[in-house]
Amino acid sequence: MADEILSNSKSERVRRIASLARKKERQFHGRFLVEGPQAVRELLAHRPELTETVYTTLGGESWQVEIDRLASDAGVRLERATPEVISAMSETVNPQGVVAVARSWEASAAEALSGARLVAILHEIRDPGNAGTVLRAADAAGADAVIFAGASIDPFHPKVVRSTTGSLFHLPVLVVPTLGEAVEAAREAGLSALAADVRGSDLLEMRASGALAGPVAWVFGNEARGLSEADRALADGSVRLPIYGAAESLNLATAASVLLYETAFSQRSR
Structure with a gap:
């Protein structure tokens, strides 16, 4: 886990993650957004190999311990961010404090x-x-x-x-x-x-x-x-x-x- 808390909601990385709300960008980068504790939990539990990075706030939410554990067990990079950064990354109006970037896949x-x-x-x-x-x-x-x-x-x-x-x-x-x-x-x-x-x-x-x-x-x-x-x-x-x-x-x-x-x-x- 990175020690530094991401705080610049206008950074290039945050803008790039937010751009995944658009299909053209998802296809170009081969990545997509996963938002909210339930979806991120299922991603980490069932398809951890697809998970690139998980971003969470430090709000002490009830899901935080489990998300941290699942990310650690899967060897997934976990970063802390301010609520403003999570909001800038997210496509939702009221984000729930956690966003993951996952790799798209094509099943045969x-x-x-x-x-x-x-x-x-x-x-x-x-x-x-x-x-x-x-x-x-x-x-x-x-x-x-x-x-x-x-x-x-x-x-x-x-x-x-x-x-x-x-x-x-x-x-x-x-x-x-x-x-x-x-x-x-x-x-x-x-x-x-x-x-x-x-x-x-x-x-x-x-x-x-x-x-x-x-x-x-x-x-x-x-x-x-x-x-x-x-x-x-x-x-x-x-x-x-x-x-x-x-x-x-x-x-x-x-x-x-x-x-x-x-x-x-x-x-x-x-």
Whole structure:
């Protein structure tokens, strides 16, 4: 740990770290921001090899001892900084006193999907909160991987990272150029691709048919437009989540959570 406390919020290093809030800079440097004690804790616990430096305040927060220990055990550089410096580094309005810089990674589709039974494919998902929540739900449901396809938001966007609350570091996350490539990779790994779509078969019918008990890759489309006809045609089938009340629809993250868990239940009941 460095003895000197970083205090210049306008230094070149602080500006460079803050620039990682922009996709262009993340791609150029191969680095991304991890903010908040929960996300940094999960980064250090599950992917310490990705961690470059952790910056924390000296506020005596309840998480400080654990973060310090995890960083020390992993041999990760730990530096103290003033609240003003942490704020300048952070993308959040009210930072929580800890920021880490981590190295981006590219997972191999063949390796990540080998033996997979449950996968989430996000196609043109633009909202970082939705993307992060679906990734978190996939992690909770025991999914083997999450694929960001097409023009989806960058999974290393600071808001996506925060909304996953650490799940980003628990399972393989892939980025592929097109939905077709994502579906093909899943199919080659032995998964059936099912599109979540209001024009699809009823979920209860699919459950009764046993289609959810085998390896499944769910395809989730854009929050506003859903999946186009061409997108749906890439999948092996499409499924709709029934609405029994008066709600017009469910948002993407809620619907994805239900479908992922329904599949997890089906796969574990046999």
